[in-house]
Amino acid sequence: TRVGFALVGIGKLTAEELIPAARTSEHARVAALVSGEPDKAQGFARALGLTDGDAYTYEQFDELADRDDVQAVYIVLPNSLHREYATRAARMGKHVLCEKPLGVNAEDAQAIVDACREAGVLLMTAYRCQYTPEHWAARDAVQDGTLGDLRLLHSIHAQVEDDPEAWRLKRELAGGGPLPDVGIYSLNTLRFLTGQEPEWVFATQHQPDGDPRFQEVEASMSALLGFPGGVSATIQTSYAAHDTGTLRVMGEQGSLNMDPAFPYDGLKLSLSDNDGTRQPSFPEYDQFTLEFDHFARCIRSGDTPWTPGEEGVQDHVIMDALYESARTGQVVRLPTHTKRDAFR
Ligand code: NAD
Structure with missing residues (x-):
């Protein structure tokens, strides 16, 4: 089975690129969506063949801990929010794929690395061009x-x-x-x-x-x-x-x-x-599919991501x-x- 991702933040990148890319990914699937707008999240969930129960608000984020089918969290929020959600995801034992820039400065970004290391989860910065x-x-x-x-x-x-x-x-x-x-x-x-x-x-x-x-x-x-x-x-x-x-x-x-x-x-x-x-x-490819597949493979093998x-x-x-x-x-x-x- 494909590695389940929760996408956090349904802005332009998530809606237009990540959701379509996950559909064609061999190794990754969207298993849950987190957004400030329940209606929007539920709409996307249904379109993916998921249920309303797979749509979470930011307040419900920590409930993802109960979801064994969500192994990774993909953070697609404004930059200053990466740290908070990455840290909370790591504490739940979820692997973290985080959009660039990783944080808002070196200290902020290092805190994300430290939180993931401490929790023993993988962390990948989403530098799509490197794939x-x-x-x-x-x-x-x-x-x-x-x-x-x-x-x-x-x-x-x-x-x-x-x-x-x-x-x-x-x-x-x-x-x-x-x-x-x-x-x-x-x-x-x-x-x-x-x-x-x-x-x-x-x-x-x-x-x-x-x-x-x-x-x-x-x-x-x-x-x-x-x-x-x-x-x-x-x-x-x-x-x-x-x-x-x-x-x-x-x-x-x-x-x-x-x-x-x-x-x-x-x-x-x-x-x-x-x-x-x-x-x-x-050959043709989708950069976000390559990225999803890479991180999903790392999660299966335990290898450190390339980025x-x-x-x-x-x-x-x-x-x-x-x-x-x-x-x-x-x-x-x-x-x-x-x-x-x-x-x-
Ligand atoms: P966006 O503005 O389209 O979406 C941001 C989402 O965050 C929205 O759904 C918004 O509702 C939500 N949000 C939650 N709290 C918010 C707050 N306090 N203020 C504003 N929005 C809030 O942004 P985007 O273009 O999707 O960018 C999100 C992240 O993805 C950023 O880190 C950005 O750098 C990154 N990004 C990467 C690429 C890429 O090619 N890899 C492309 C675009 C964006």
Whole structure:
């Protein structure tokens, strides 16, 4: 039987992506839904062939403890609520799949890792791009020497957020602006591709006066990150620039370009060297199905997920440093322990 998940929060991502993806998953199924609106949760439950009894309110969340057929909880709530629900799920002995960003800062995210470790449950940060064949092909090209020695890395991830009331623009709920929401893809992917951690960062951010959207969080950030061996990266992110998601890696012998790099489908990878440019093609897939299947397999085998909680914490450590740099105007050095594979 498939591993049962309770989905917590039925917003856009849950309704439009996760529920359809779970339907086609080989190893995972939705067994329960948790929402602030009972009618909505029951409607989705029935559409999935479940019963009204499989729909829970946030107040009833702890009743999931009695559900042996719910082995995992997938947290799809505004960022500042991840910690509370992840911790409560872990205490019930449920494995936790948590949306990115893992928390609102490194300390908050580390508390989730600690709670899951203490409870002896698995924790996975939902970094969907790390489960796609395009991103793995890019990683292979970077790591197998196809591009030669690495020199320059670049990524932009931007979109327009136009509702001043959106939780994404409230510091307390989101933890920051475009950086932890979309810029995190640039950061996480460059770490994934290189398998390296930045040693220092420098950032500037823009928060325009008088724009009701950006009273609490930055509108845009531009950052420079120093990776080992003199490899430097630029990352730019914005909530006030037209939809863009691009990734470039330049080595001495070749380069790669992914554009778009981060949507749910239609990713395009091209690899260039002195002989020309090729655009490999890949089979179709659903990123969220891949993610569900990966975590379900880990739950069955007891293996640590490919993107564990520590991976989410590390991005927060770097994002905290980026904000510190933007605030102080100084380069911020990062601890050097953080080779990605160290925590596997
Ligand atoms: P959303 O606004 O569409 O949905 C959020 C849900 O949380 C809603 O159902 C809302 O009712 C509920 N909620 C509970 N308490 C709330 C509160 N105090 N304030 C506001 N809403 C509250 O958001 P979303 O786009 O589904 O994002 C949810 C999480 O998923 C976030 O952590 C986000 O970063 C992540 N996300 C990830 C991806 C991805 O590609 N992996 C895409 C979108 C969102």
